[in-house]
Amino acid sequence: MKRIFSLILEGKGTAEYTILFDIRLPRILLGFAVGGALSLAGVILQGMFRNPLVEPYTLGISGGSAVGVCLSIVAGISGVNVIYLPVSSFVGAILVVLIVYFLSIKKGILKIQGLLLIGVMISLISSSLIMLIMAVSRVEDLHGIIFWIMGSLEEPNWFLIKITFIGSILGLIFSYFFCLDLNAFYLGEEDALHLGINVERTKRLLFILTSLLTGLSVSVAGIIGFVGLVVPHFVRLFVGSDNRILLVSSYLCGASFLIFCDTLARTIISPLELPVGVLTGLLGGTLFIYTFSKKCLK
């Protein structure tokens, strides 16, 4: 501990200082932002859909991103500048969001069930498209695609890390204004209306917000699965369903969970690195099943 402090204060220029600030810190910040954003999106979507199986990737956003990335890798755009890969991923995500959004809107009403079905279908279509692209692409491109799909917090570009971090925190603040609306959603849309909630506006804004959060996370970190599904459930077991507490605690829990997994992934078979998505799935899933069955037996 003491060494860390003296390093921060005086160590400028030393190798350790560089490691701490240029290698470790960006990863931690990114893990915080991405883990938080995905868990937050998960909580909001599960509340909005009143469906415990929904997660940020259910709406097809990750699929769109992946198709964008595959295309840019195969077309060779991604090699030109490091920023092109996240940008093409984000463009893919936004395209899917727009398609899903406009297909599920009827007479100015956002049909929640339609949203879900169309999202799932688009996910399936995109995974077929990815397979198609992979089947016809060269071996080196294949490696890049698989590497991206597995997800990683390694991101050399400080600018992207800053954007993700700020976007993720802003998302948390913005979503907090809707925590009471989300509580009312527990009664269903119609009863929420009876409580004076502007249901349509809330649904739309939250859909856009979760799409942006997910799109941003996927663009910089690839598809890191399970965080957005498991963390909300896990937190709910401990703090209950009140969204005023749930939103913030899920965010923090997701953030620390991803940082923890990433640290493990880096060190467990060092100097090699495990894909962090593998660890979030293995650890998160097992931990959840263990806690859930323990709580239920009580």
Place this chain on the structure above:
Amino acid sequence: MLEIKNLTCGYDSKFQLRDISFNVKDGEFFGIIGPNGSGKTTLLRAITKILKPEKGEIFLEGKNIWQMNSREIAKKIAVVSHETETGQITVEELVLLGRLPHYKSFQFFETKKDIEIAEKFMALTDILRIKEKQITEISGGEKQLALIARALTQEPKLLLLDEPIAHLDITHQIGILDLIRRLNRQFGLTVIVVLHDLNLAGEYCDRLVLLNKGQIYKIGTPEEVLTYQNIEDVYKTVVVVEKNPISKKPFVLLVSEEVR
């Protein structure tokens, strides 16, 4: 309290309700009856602004509801829908949701007063003892009481209930209707209730409207509405109407095909 003028509305251009007009007075206990698909729930949904009328107007205390925002309406009208599916929340959290329309903007947490109001109505509905329990753990009757407590916590002037006693045993049926009538008589709460049970509707309501195929068939006191001619015509079922020996209200007896 509530005035409905020439209301025509329904889903997608198919009209469920045609040319409905009636008034509900302050402090009245008003019942809506009619066969399945006659438009009872549609009527309630029009009153709470969920369905936009094709024609006609609805006035709440003299104000057109389409010129009020949903928060203003929620401070005056509370609704107990039938078969509300709730998520995993506790009874107390559910009841406190009723305070939402009264929150100021940027208020995220309930005040002491909000909690007092919620506790008062939980005591009145006798669910204070189970306030820590999850909604999914309690019985159907208790859940209905919790939903009513939530509606009362809104401190409305008008309470709308859509089949509040469907699927409940007679203890809860009478318990809930007695409670609502007590609130109606003591605090002047205006009540509009959709009921399937004609006998209970006759027993508790001051006035009834009988809907048939989206139109008003008859409106008046239970004695005027619940006659065997009206019921046989609307429900296509043979009945005998007697008088309840104690309350002197009309009592509808069903007759099976075999003994007719």
